[in-house]
Amino acid sequence: MADLAISTRGLRKTYRTRRGKQVVAVQGLDLDVPVGGVHGFLGPNGSGKTTSIRMLLGLVRADAGVMTLFGRPVPEQLPAVVSRVGAIVESPKFFPAFSGRKNLELLADAIGAPRTRVGEVLDETSLGERGKDRFKTYSLGMKQRLAIAATLLKKPDLLIFDEPTNGLDPAGIREIRETMRSLGEQGRTVLVSSHILAEVEQVADTVSIIGQGRLLASGSVAEVIGGTGKATVKLAIDDQAAATAVLAAAGLTVRAEGNYLFVDGAEHPADVTRRLADQRLYVAELVPVRADLESVFLELTADEGLGAGGPGLAGSQAITPDAVRRTGATETTGGGQ
Numbered sequence: 202m203a204d205l206a207i208s209t210r211g212l213r214k215t216y217r218t219r220r221g222k223q224v225v226a227v228q229g230l231d232l233d234v235p236v237g238g239v240h241g242f243l244g245p246n247g248s249g250k251t252t253s254i255r256m257l258l259g260l261v262r263a264d265a266g267v268m269t270l271f272g273r274p275v276p277e278q279l280p281a282v283v284s285r286v287g288a289i290v291e292s293p294k295f296f297p298a299f300s301g302r303k304n305l306e307l308l309a310d311a312i313g314a315p316r317t318r319v320g321e322v323l324d325e326t327s328l329g330e331r332g333k334d335r336f337k338t339y340s341l342g343m344k345q346r347l348a349i350a351a352t353l354l355k356k357p358d359l360l361i362f363d364e365p366t367n368g369l370d371p372a373g374i375r376e377i378r379e380t381m382r383s384l385g386e387q388g389r390t391v392l393v394s395s396h397i398l399a400e401v402e403q404v405a406d407t408v409s410i411i412g413q414g415r416l417l418a419s420g421s422v423a424e425v426i427g428g429t430g431k432a433t434v435k436l437a438i439d440d441q442a443a444a445t446a447v448l449a450a451a452g453l454t455v456r457a458e459g460n461y462l463f464v465d466g467a468e469h470p471a472d473v474t475r476r477l478a479d480q481r482l483y484v485a486e487l488v489p490v491r492a493d494l495e496s497v498f499l500e501l502t503a504d505e506g507l508g509a510g511g512p513g514l515a516g517s518q519a520i521t522p523d524a525v526r527r528t529g530a531t532e533t534t535g536g537g538q
């Protein structure tokens with residue numbers, strides 16, 4: 202447990218609406234976040250990310266399950282670890298007419314952090330040069346980085362950011378991404394929730410994908426994308442029927458889409474051409490299909506009936522079963538409880 206910054210087992214939360222309806226926000230979540238690096242906590246809107254984070258921070262009470270932060274059970278021992286955790290769950294309030302630096306100095310005084318820390322956190326969030334300017338002149342991205350700077354004042358080991366790039370333009374998103382990456386590289390643990398996969402894929406070392414309050418897949422980005430090391434290839438061939446028969450007989454999964462066959466499960470793309478050539482079937486075109494996190498995410502969440510995205514790439518990928526298998530989530534999906 203000592204090497205996990207966050208761990209949850211069987212975490213559950215059901216909300217009751219004013220009309221007495223029950224909303225199951227989190228249903229048996231098992232989450233492990235290793236110490237050090239950036240962990241993407243991914244799921245479509247409404248999948249239970251914010252509720253899970255709020256339970257970890259002691260802001261919402263769990264109905265069932267256990268949680269630890271740095272090996273300490275929470276909320277029971279939250280006071281012992283809370284100083285190691287910095288979180289942005291809602292936009293903090295800053296004084297618009299004061300500079301970013303002044304705002305941070307006031308905060309540092311309030312929480313007992315040394316003022317020398319202010320210059321350091323401004324630099325860490327690349328705000329050093331603009332620190333003297335008034336808060337109200339900042340772009341949204343700079344405001345968000347000042348919020349991150351504020352959480353860094355007390356040198357937390359774990360930073361929790363809930364959808365930190367919401368509402369930011371591409372430049373702002375890039376700045377936040379770079380800030381998160383450098384925090385992870387310093388050995389801090391960053392948990393960042395998002396429903397925007399492309400963003401997280403570029404910065405996360407490890408990810409957890411959730412849907413309807415349950416873990417669907419987790420591991421390093423490479424593992425989740427296709428940890429089996431098996432290839433998916435797209436190929437064009439004259440005799441599709443004969444090629445399908447040969448490849449299926451070799452235990453590969455073949456799917457026809459228009460003029461192309463998509464073949465999953467080969468150890469290497471060359472295996473596909475060799476098997477076909479052995480039977481005097483020659484490919485006209487062969488392209489290895491690179492899976493990305495977005496595709497995995499769309500397929501996983503589509504299985505949950507969540508409709509995480511538009512048409513996307515999901516239709517051309519067949520790697521999901523492997524990703525799902527890693528968490529054993531197939532047995533529990535689709536219950537709609």
Ligand SMILES: Nc1ncnc2c1ncn2[C@@H]1O[C@H](COP(=O)(O)OP(=O)(O)OP(=O)(O)O)[C@@H](O)[C@H]1O
Binds near residue numbers: 217244245249
């Ligand atoms: N206070 C509440 N009362 C009733 N239902 C709630 C409450 N908070 C959240 N929910 C519901 O619980 C489910 C999970 O919501 P949650 O905000 O945790 O998901 P999320 O993954 O963070 O989504 P988003 O990205 O939209 O914030 C949703 O169906 C949501 O409507």
